[in-house]
Amino acid sequence: MSSKLTRLIDVAKLAKVSTATVSRVINNSGYVSAEVKERVLKAIEELGYQPAKAARFLAKSRQNFKISIVADDWVLKSITTALDEFYSIVYKGIIDFSKNHRMSIELQDISSWDRGVDGFLLMGGGITKELVKEIKDTGKPVVLVDQYIPGLKVDCVVSDGYDGAVFAVDKLISKGLKRIVHIHGPLSHFGFRDRYDGYVATMERHGFMPRTYEFDEISDNMGVIIDMMLRNYGKPEAIFGSNDTAAIRAMDELKIRGYSIPEDVSIVGFDDIMSASLITPKLTTLKIFKYDLGSIAARRLFNLLMGEETHPIKISLFTQYIERESTI
């Protein structure tokens, strides 16, 4: 092994590939042909390159890390106006951790991010697969926040929808309810898919029939969905919504049709948005820990910058079941 600090660029030169390719080989992320991989690994061996050590050395010799939060317009607005109840709290978690760990934060729009920083936090559902690949190619550490893209193998921090759904459905069943309907957002979003899978697995485990309706809050009318459900399936004993918005709208439509909540139908949401505890009856829901989402993502990025435990991971925060008035 060479004793001087070999750089990524030396490895790239010797292997006749880009630094992004070397980074892909080191991080085991993205496609690299077997032949190119072999060449990179040989170069690493020949030069005695030690990525973790190099990163740590770099990290410890620095006074400060410059971090960029990249997000779409809507998320950025949520952060800066602090009116939103979700991303502004996640942001607070990031900021508080960063203050204590020599990281300075800047905000960048997805359409105009620049590479002059040490690491990236990519935040929210607006982060696409293409954008992640592009930013990963800089070779700098990347952590997705409140977003996960299956099969990409990029570090991410999300809330655990599967676990929350299992907990909520088990809870309803423990009260003797069997006819539990799930109203969910588009399954192309992993967050909704995850909750859906947890609901279906739990119903099956108890021997009950899963019954699901899709509701896209941008284009669908909840009244139409509730009428369809009542006509084809009958009155459910409980409705589990894949977010609070869907649960609250379902509750409204049932109340309009003369049903009492929770006597006739129990309702459970997901997220714990502010209105969940302001409406009547107050909504039972699964609380997402937004502040912790931010601080845990910031710590993960910090670990990566320090070259510690760099194997890519997905971190899922458990939710908490908050029992209010919309369930028996």
Next chain:
Amino acid sequence: MSSKLTRLIDVAKLAKVSTATVSRVINNSGYVSAEVKERVLKAIEELGYQPAKAARFLAKSRQNFKISIVADDWVLKSITTALDEFYSIVYKGIIDFSKNHRMSIELQDISSWDRGVDGFLLMGGGITKELVKEIKDTGKPVVLVDQYIPGLKVDCVVSDGYDGAVFAVDKLISKGLKRIVHIHGPLSHFGFRDRYDGYVATMERHGFMPRTYEFDEISDNMGVIIDMMLRNYGKPEAIFGSNDTAAIRAMDELKIRGYSIPEDVSIVGFDDIMSASLITPKLTTLKIFKYDLGSIAARRLFNLLMGEETHPIKISLFTQYIERESTI
């Protein structure tokens, strides 16, 4: 807020509950009645108790942490004989991290664990819900390793079966294969359920029909399953096994029946056990990073001991697709 260091036990005394109950309230884990919770929170406020600060203070004033790895007989034997290709490598990851972080490790059997340590790593599929609850009640940090129990909300580190399954099925489909069968272990094990969900979601996303067969390696005969599949479903273009053992046995039975691998049927496994690269043809599979599983679990326990980011999380390590000879 009181300036002196208030202890958990002071809070418990004032609230007239056990320290385990105080710990449950602080960690938001396990059942606590609303009335008791209220009392504990009041006591915490009154005494100015700061659990994170207390833990950090304690941590920094200590020379060494004593950690116990609790596992069943089979896992402990795997570790101590170092013959096993899985848990002995996970253990190596734990040991290497511990050496650099003032943690000493001892091994304990699930039937005779003792509370005289600072934290616990509970390892393997033999860890039950009841055991986790019992050990959590000591109020000490706990991390499950290679085990996750839905709904319990206890820190855990596992490999990401869902993501691996999505990646593998996408890969097979990208080669023009459509009739992909999944042979899976018992779905009561979360590890198998997770891979199953990833397979089903990916087939559905592409508009293909999922087709699954359950195979319990302890009691089922793979020959019988393969005959049933050939009779009822016909020849598949690919088989995705939920572990390497299932994939290898399916491959053997197909070869006995005159099929060529991968020309007639492509085969993909999960785990990357040693025999996967020794058989003919060599098995394409999803590699689990066993060493990293151990070191990441040890770091998580260390963070908890230091009172850092204590909100309970599930950490899933992404797998890597290793393309060998059993796939076209």
